[in-house]
Amino acid sequence: MADVHIKGVSKAFGEHVAVDTLDLHVADGEFVVLLGPTGAGKTTTLRLIAGLERPDTGSIHIGGRDATMLSPAERDTAFVFQQYSLYPHLSVYDNLAFPLRSPARRLSEDAVRRRVEDVAKMVRIHHKLNNRSTKLSGGEMQRVAIGRALVRKPSIYLMDEPLSSLDAKLRAELRLELKRIQAELGATMLYVTHDQIEAMTMADRIGILADGVLVQIGTPRTIYSEPANLHVAARLGQPAINLLPTGLLPDGDMPAGTKTIGARTEHLSIGKASNGHADGVVDWVEHLGDQNHLHVTVGTKKLVTLTDPDTQLEKGDKVIIRYRAPLFFDQAGNRIANR
């Protein structure tokens, strides 16, 4: 394992700037998740580190060694692609053994077998080692692909939305597995996703990418509770954060220059109006089973928050809404720290 240091890296495809002067440091044994929408430059960042793309400017150091101009083979990274990039004519065993049989390694077939079987157990595919890789289900294929990255002990694991093509149940399962495996191996891992739950649950640190720029990087807690700007705030939280203009509700103690107030569920207290005064009307209660989404109209704005499964509120109820230490954003959309 090793750390990866990206300094001022840019990459453009024609007119389109995919990655814009990116600085990123992934420490040895750290699990960093890059989160962003499609086209934010997440995949390009991974491909730059793997050596599948060459940066226009900047440098990439892997394990302290300048790797900017090295070929993918010389960099010793492991890559899990979004598509199941298995070698279709090979068995699961041979797929897993493929990286170990590189002439650069000179492992005995015995050592290869031991390693493959270990990893196959780790990703829970050992019962299908002799199957053709094309005869597997989607989840099994992706586990083989992850396993193929794990058999090697590379300087860094690069994962490009490895779970995005799986169904929800399997995704939740593999999410836990991956985190467990990473912790077990003490692996350095850079993981790309557009799924906030994956980011929140697995990452040591989350990097938020937008239009090729790293907007903010920090622990999941920091990113969630102290977002740098509106963009970051909008990426995390379910239901999404409510962004309201000042003056819509009683603002309370508000820092100077506040233009927008960001309120997640925990920033709002909602109660049934009792004495005739009301801030909004319940639009609709969305029953999700373990929780409810409460849709409220306040003036011309709509609010969505979580509420108890056994809430007494019903459609048409008048409610009083108060902020509880919400987030404040200025004209440019940057967050203003309280106090």
Add this chain to the structure above:
Amino acid sequence: MLNRTADSVARATPEPLARKVRGISDKGLAWLFISPTILLLLAINIFPLFWAIYLSFTNYRANRPNEVVRNVGLANYKRILGDQDIWIAMQTTAHFVFWTILLQTLIGFTLAWLIDRKFRGHAFWTTIILVPMMLSPAVVGNFWRFLYEPQIGLFAYAISFVTGIPATQIGMLSNVSLAPWSIVIVDTWMWTPYVMLICLAGLRSIPEYIYEAAEVDRASNWRQFWSITLPMALPFIMLAVLFRGIENFKMFDMVNLLTGGGPGSTTEVASITLKRQAFESWRTGYSSAFAIILFVAVFGLANIYVKALNKVKQR
């Protein structure tokens, strides 16, 4: 309102036709539409096949239509399978098929692999390479006969220029040991592009990310070729071999134009023998039996081969 429109449309349809069409079921209509094709197939494919099977059991001669046709049973088949000349012709055919397919596959795949590098102007070169395939075999046969001319031919000139052997001694079509190769060369020249096209389709079907995965997995170009490119393109290569194999097994036009089976019978492939028996010796019954044997042989071999192909595809 709507009813009235429907009524007026019904009234506008000519009465006899409407009555006729209305009586036909969907299935009947389907048969009506495909019947011309089926009739045509029956007339020019199926009927001749069965007629030939019938003739193969007789002593019928097409140049003596008035003679009594006698049923001779399996006599024709027995004579063919015991005939030395037939076996030599089959051997010549096998050699010819083997070498043309070997050369066309090797050269065709190499060209496809090079074109797939997507270098500058690869589209232009693809078009240039495809030209021979687009020509008519009659044209190709004729102009290669000129190219092979010892006195005026460019081919003989070029060979003598390189090797120093006098051009007049390079009788590609008259020399017993060169004549088979002259046909192999022309067939390869003409049909390699075809093999290349199929191989190219195979190479293009391999997704880029498999190569990228292999590159990250530290597989050398050599290893990528043997463990990704070749196995994944193999079904396509096999398909090209199948098409060319069937085609060359019954090869007639080029041989007939270039050497006519000569010199002697060195290039007499099965189809040339067949033509000689059928239209020079007029042994119609005998040659029908030979044609049936050839047909069964190609059909059987192709079937075995297709089974193998399916196995490869299912891997």
